[in-house]
Amino acid sequence: MTYLDDLAAAKRARRAWGCPCGADNPPHYDACHDCQRPSWTCASCGTVNSDAWSQCQECDNTIPGEVLGDRDEGFEMTYEEFVALQVGPRRVGGRYDHGYADSEYEVLAIDRGPREQWPTWQITVRGKDGQVREHCTGWDPRKDRIVDQAPADVTIVSVGRLHDDGEGEYADVLQRATIALDLRHHFRDPHVRADLRQLTAHDRVVRDTVMDTPGVRQVLAATALQVQGYLAGPTAAPLTVVTQCAGGRHRAAATAMALCAVLTGDVEQAATYGLADAAKEFTDRRLSVDLVHRDLDKDVVDR
CATH class of the missing domain: 2.30.30 (SH3 type barrels.)
Known part of the structure; x- marks a missing residue:
């Protein structure tokens, strides 16, 4: 079918979408026929809109269908996930x-x-x-x-102490830390394993190895309690929690990820670290948490 045939069928079905340039388009067009302005599909009613509009022109919804995935394949969004998208x-x-x-x-x-x-x-x-x-x-x-941007309630920064001579916003983060966890001497370094040395906390096997180390979960659960204590103070201010290891690629990064899941009250994610119970204490706090990895993506340090 030609564009005109498609458009005529769309108008009969009252499904054509209008572009600010003045052109009308069939609903399956992902860009305007005349000016090539992209479009987005409303997740609630299926209406296609020009990306010039931040809200659906049919139902005022603001979530593009592309964010949720294919409706035919099925998708689920919790209320919390919906609001998180809306608040941004x-x-x-x-x-x-x-x-x-x-x-x-x-x-x-x-x-x-x-x-x-x-x-x-x-x-x-x-x-x-x-x-x-x-x-x-x-x-x-x-x-x-x-x-x-307003500061987060809690900023978690993972660092590798072998990179302390670097520069940047977080070069002196240890001097500004409210809570600093030093994981170097008490918990075995995954770097010593040849199969893990080139991997990082982006890899599940590294996260599992770190979290399965005896004592790590208890330390993180106790750190979460420390955060609660600081935030309960009469002059509670934004907190900075620093997790430290040697290179910053394994222990510090993995524990920072786990602590972030706990403090944001993400029980499902925290459960993957074995910290679901600790996260439940924060589900109603709705803390804003920034997670920063200062050295995670830096090269392996030979040692």
């Missing part, structure tokens, strides 16, 4: 921009819900005009941008 990287105290003129705003509060009434989640912002507004507009990575 926004944090209380941060400043962001919708991508339009004078659309910069500061986030004052985020209510992730679920709320009994609509909207089920809500964000409170203050615009450049000083007006405070409440809405549930989802984050659109194609348009929205971070102007000034």
Whole structure:
């Protein structure tokens, strides 16, 4: 069929999508016929929209179907995952921009819900005009941008002490650490195994080897309790937790990943590290956690 035939059939079915350039397109076109502007498919109603629109023109949904996968193959999204997509990287105290003129705003509060009434989640912002507004507009990575990100509640940094002479933002992180875990002397280094030496914590076998080391899980569970204690203080400020090993590719990185799963309350992910019970303590905290690997991807240090 030709474009005109496809378009006529789409219009009869009322499924054509309009592009800002003025052209109409059949629903299966992933780009405008006239200007080649890409499109996205709404995960809720299946309407195809130009990427000029951050919300579906049919149902106001803001999640592209591509994010969820193939509906015919089946996909599941928990409420928490849905809200996480909607909120995006926004944090209380941060400043962001919708991508339009004078659309910069500061986030004052985020209510992730679920709320009994609509909207089920809500964000409170203050615009450049000083007006405070409440809405549930989802984050659109194609348009929205971070102007000034608020610090995370907890920043976890994995480091290799053999790289302490390096430069960069985290070169002096140990001097700024609230909690520092030194794993070098008490836990066997996977580097000594020839089959693990060139691998990193990106590899499951390395993570399993580190986590199966006697004592590691107990140390991480205790560290999570330390974090709770610090955050309960009357002047609780953003915390920095540093995990240390020799090269930064195995022990420090794996334990940092595990601790991140615990502190974000991701019970399913924490269970892969044997720390599901520790993560349950954080499911309602909804902490913002940044995970940084200073030396994970650096070359192996011969020693």
